[in-house]
Amino acid sequence: KRKKEMSSKSEKKLKTEAKPSKVTERTLGRGSEEEGMFQIGKMRYVRVSCFKGKVLVDIREFYTDKEGDMKPGRKGIALSAEQWNQLKEIIPEIDAAVKKL
Secondary structure: OHHHHOOOHHHHHHHHHOOOOOOEEEEEOOOOOOEEEEEOOOOEEEEEEEEOOEEEEEEEEEEEOOOOOEEEEEEEEEEEHHHHHHHHHOHHHHHHHHHHO
């Protein structure tokens, strides 16, 4: 419901750019909040969601509970659309720093 209410250019841009080509896309049904999840490790995912009317890019470890459902863990960070765009801009600098090590 919120996704329909929140339709700005930055959100549309964010949603289209958030799909990396080399990452497994996985959609989990969660009642009314079905969200796109992109696996980046064994139990690590990037998830694009809307919370309190704001688009978030959530990078988080997940765990499996006793019932076998995947739940988000404490280890992770949720970036606003602005923070996500800033991170994307400095990726070349981060890559250069990694290559130096």
